[in-house]
Amino acid sequence: MNDPARFHLLLCAGGCCLSSGMASVRTALAAALAAHGLAEQVRVTATGCMGLCAQGPLLVVNPDGVCYCRLQAADMAELVRGHLVGGQVVERLLCPDPLTGAPVRALGDLDFYRRQRKVVLRNCGVVDPASLAEYEGRGGYQALRQALGKMTPAQVVEEVSHSGLRGRGGAGFPTGLKWAAVAKEPATPKYVVGNADEGDPGAFMDRSLLEGDPYSLIEAMTICGYAVGARQGYVYVRAEYPLAIERLEAAVATALAAGRLGPDIFGSGFGFTMAVRTGAGAFVCGEETALLHSIEGRRGEPHPKPPFPTAKGLFDQPTVLNNVETFANVPYILRHGAEQYRALGTRQSPGTKIFALAGNVVNNGLVEVPMGMSLREIVFDIGGGIPGGKMFKAVQIGGAAGGCLPIEQLDTPVTYEALPKAGAMMGSGGLLVLDEDTCMVDLARYFLEFLQEESCGKCTPCRLGIKAMRDILERICGGEGEEGDIGKLELLSDYLAQSALCGLGQAAPNNLLSTLRHFRVEYEEHIRRKHCRAGVCPALAPARAAGEEAR
Amino acid sequence: MSVHLTIDRIPVEVPEGTTLLEAARAAGVTVPTLCHVPGVASPGTCRVCVVEVEGMRTLQPACLAEAREGLVVRTASRRARESRRLTVELLLAAHGGDCPSCARNGACDLQRLAESLGIRELRFPLPHRETPPDRSTPALERDMRKCILCRRCVAVCAEIQGVGILAPCGRGLATEIVPGGETELANTLCVQCGQCSLVCPVGAIAERDDVPRVWAALDDPAKTVIVQTAPAIRAALGECFGLPPGSRVTGRMVTALRRLGFNAVFDTDFGADLTIMEEGSELLERLRRTLAGGEPAALPLFTSCSPGWINWLEQYAPELIPNLSTCKSPQQMFGAIAKTWYAQKTGVKPENLVVVSIMPCTAKKYECVREEMCASGVRDVDIVLTTRELGRMIAEAGIDFLHLPDGPMDAPLGISTGAADVFANTGGVMEAALRTVYELVTGRELPLPKLHVLPVMGLAGVKEAAVTLTGVLPEWSFLEGVTLKVAVAHGLANAREVCAAVRAGNPQGWHFIEIMCCPGGCIGGGGQPRPVDQAVREARIRAIYEEDEGRPLRKSHLNPAVQALYREFLGRPLGPLSHQLLHTHYHDRRPAEPFPPPANIPPPAATNSPR
Secondary structure, three states, X not given: OOOOOOEEEEEEOOHHHHHOOHHHHHHHHHHHHHHOOOOOOEEEEXXXXXXXXXXXXXXXXEOOOEEEOOXXXXXHXXXXXXXXXXXXXXXXXXXXXXXXXXXXOOHHHOHHHHOOOOOOOOOOOOOOOOOHHHHHHOOOOHHHHHHHHHOOHXXXXXXXXXXXXXXXXXXXXXXXXXXXXXXXXXXXXXXXXXXXXXXOOOOOHHHHHHHHOHHHHHHHHHHHHHHHOOOEEEEEEOXXXXXXXXXXXXXXXXXXXXXXOEOOHHHOOOOEEEXXXXXXXXXXXHOHHHHHHHHOOOOOOOOOOOOOOOOOOHHHOOEEEEEHHHHHHHHHHHHHHHHHHHOOEOOOOEOEEEEEEEEOOOOOEEEEEEOOOEHHHHHHHHXXXXXXXXXXXXXEEOHHHOEEEEHHHOOOEOOOOHHHHHOOOOOOOEEEEEEOOOOHHHHHHHHHHHHHHHOOOOOHHHHHHHHHHHHHHHHHHOOOOOOOHHHHHHHHHHHXXXXXXXXXXXXXXXXXXXXXXXXXXHHHHHHHHOEOOOOOOOOOEOOOOOOOOOO | OEXXXXXXXXXXXXXXXXXXXXXXXXXXXXXXXXXXXXXXXXOOXXXXXXXXXXXXXXXXXXXXOEOOOOOEEEOOOHHHHHHHHHHHHHHHHHOOOOHHHOOOOOOOHXXXXXXXXXXXXXXXXXXXXXXXXXXXXXXXXXXOOOOOOOOHHHHHHHHHOOOOOEEEEXXXXXXXXXXXXXXXXXXXXXXXXXHHHHHOOOOOEEEOOOHHHHHHHHHOOOOEEEEEEOHHHHHOHHHHHOOOOOOOOHHHHHHHHHHHOOOEEEEHHHXXXXXXXXXXXXXXXXXXXXXXXXXXXXXXEEOOOOHHHHHHHHHHOHHHHHHEOOEOOHHHHHHHHHHHHHHHHHOOOHHHEEEEEEEOOOHHHHHOOOOOOXXXXXXXXXXXXXXXXXXXXXXXXXXXXHHOOOOOOOXXXXXXXXHHHHHHOOOHHHHHHHHHHHHHHHOOOOOOHHHOOHHHOOOOOEEEEEEEOOOOOHHHHHHOOOEEEEEEEEOHHHHHHHHHHHHOOXXXXXXXXXXXXXXXXXXXXXXXXXXXXXHHHHHHHXXXXXXXXXXXXXXXXXXXXXXXXXXHHHOOOOOHHHHHHHEOOOEOOOOOOOOOOOOOOOOOOOEOOOO
16 A cells, blocks of 8 residues: 555544534644645545434544544644644543543444444445445445356345345335345336435434445445346435435446446446436335335325335336345345344344434434344443433334334334334334433324325325324313323224325324323323423423322 | 135125225125226225225225235225224315305215215314315316315326326325316316316316306396207206116206296207218318319318317317318307307397207317307307206206106207217217218218117227228219228327327328217216216217117208208308308417427418318
């Protein structure tokens, strides 16, 4: 290597760090480096999300492996002078250990990272997302070379099937089955579609992947195209992700120029190309049939299945539609083999899962854990527990279609089997930690408000049923709840689950139902005693001290 | 391949691909629905037809779910019933408008369903839409406050008519069915065929109500009010009074109209016979120019009776206007003759003569107000009522329709032939034209059983026939041995296909093409009684052919009143007065923006030249 640089600085340019001031930090860093004449000796790379969003903006100094956090532009002169010139770690800018408060030098020394297992996020926060060379330097495109050079399409499908990979969009459908279904369809052309219409409140797994490691998606979709016999891919990204779109489009262009996409990839004779399509802000376009309609230029709303997209998908052709995170597992599976992949996670839910950890938790951020880890470990060991000495109340998992689990269920492992049994679901990876100041009725009201506004309006149950439920909850939260309201909510919930056209409507009552199951007393307090114990609902009497009886 | 399943414990065997809705019907079980329209891909929106299928987690929409081997289906299980009731309850709660003052009161699918499900309480108050009604077109009124978003209109407009003007806009509760992205129908390329009004389950889309204008005319002592009835009315009006589809009520209809106070009851059939004289002559003239004169003539010739089709051609395929017959429709021919010849004969000033039409069609309401339709110097046809409006008017007047005695049409404009009756059916204009053209050219009757041109009868979307002319009379010698090739299409999606073939150089060598805007022809028109499905269309078609076959005269050129009209007034078909009164020009009515013509189509002529 003839890189003259003595230091390699990684700046987190994920969405969170950018929004907490990374741009000005970066400008100040450049100025400080120039002032010390270090521009030549210090290589600076803007990476994707490093994960510990709560402590951003983050900067890692390599080769020392020292991580600085919560940086401000004004800190940069001291950091450059002290560490890069003087060789001394700037203690005051290190991350504090959430338990002891003692400064921690390397990210890996934090429990937050030690307990994670980065498979899908392996490159995120490490490489320059624009650099194909860096991607390949870390093993990128080995999987595709291996598939094209040594494997038949059927063997690729077999390997993915054998890995046990399941759809990370939330439903957990076996990916191998989906690929096999498209592979056996005689109709051509076929399509590969990546779903990056991530819309659950607080979720940013797909965004981080696209911003931090776009080539892994491109490689995976190319592998999928080879496996199922498709030559064209589309990635459907929500318009609210301009940076992800920009980086993905740049990566597609680079991959095309480098022959990683195009008519003859690696001289194999296999051709595949892809394009980015942008959504227009509708949550329902994350539903697969609605998404395909939207790509086709039609109104983004679902149609009933069957026919399934595997038989009649995009432009009525056989189509593999997988979530971005699902795809990003594929290169790892091919490189390391299904067996090694299956060693991660549980038997029925192999691999890892990314979660966007948010809410009342110390370490807000992006985490990747092996399946089967308990919610308790995620919330308390990785997440660092509840800030401000507050009591844990619930964890909301699975996004708008998910549910809330109370403290008694914190030992539930995150798997596709255990979470629904507990009354929640895996979902796409939103994980919201709620403390004692959360009103569970208000939370259910919030999710129904969100879903009512996002309902496409096509079918009656979703269009009118969710509105009716929301109105009841608004009344309850407004102090006008009546006896019988809970029964009405349960009636409507049952109705939606059975009769709505698509998953959005069918799963819409989930959060409500889980709060009714685990926090029913709060509903009864709202309705009968006009009391909101969390003090959230403004129309209701403020919270009373524990044990105090209502008059 | 057939599959076996049980529906409500009844074993049924149905062909593979049958929906559960159809399978249930085969088992004698009615599953209600508010969004399904037979013959159109079901929108699957209303969820009224959900049924329980053993082993499935969710309820299945019967209109979409396919029957499969071994399925155990329960259409009225507790789950299915409760879901259906809740759906209807919610739809009612969100449904604006006041039932007693709604045009559909008593004939509303939602109301009927709510009644049959015994819904007595609305537990969930829901907001109503506040959009004011759209009365921008003369034909249709749209009231989105009453819309239940079933999308039947959307499906019919796109699939049956291939027009696709109506589409959902907005999301969730804010969704509205909006024409062409505009707020008003008149600003769009809507052809005003009214097929949407035929399928709307509630009062959200209806014909413009012109009944009050007719009452006003009848109440005005200074006016002489005459009425013409289109052939399709007599096979459908009875349905407004509970008679089965296809009941022939010509005589009762005439009596009812007389009792309503019309000064004379006439027949659009007269105009239809006249149309055959003019259009048949026009066809022969174009053939003569090409075959005898070697001049180019715009062939194939398209019929021009159906105003929805005229609107479509002017807006979507104006380059084919030269091929369109310059003949006005029978309604407008009738109006022009009524306000000239008839007015002169009776000594009524045209401005005091009110011509009312009873039409199966909403587009006729538009046609009569076209600026060209004042050949007599005043409006040729003053007011158009649909079949449905006439039904309401008769009911309002307290006339016991079912027990009326038959009455005869008045002379002379009520005199007609069976050839005019069949104008109501798809293929009918073609058959009527061939009956006359063949006989004019050969001197012999069209040599077909019962004078029916079998290949152009029935409900196939595009039909073709060929008639070889031999032994022609001397003046038609250029037609000797010529095989006349004709085509018939109904429903604008089918018309679009035929037009595409004509644009592509007419490889079939068609000479004459009949197009009717609505499926089945006028008997399935947008102004006819609801509901309309294939069985209803077939029943009405059958009734019309019976009407024709029962007539002493079944060829337009034998109509004595039409003969008298030519003798006394017009002179000859295609003569100068015919040209003035019975023919017109059609226009390119494509908007300048935003629909540029496809590149492969030659620029359209501004108007067609008469012959």
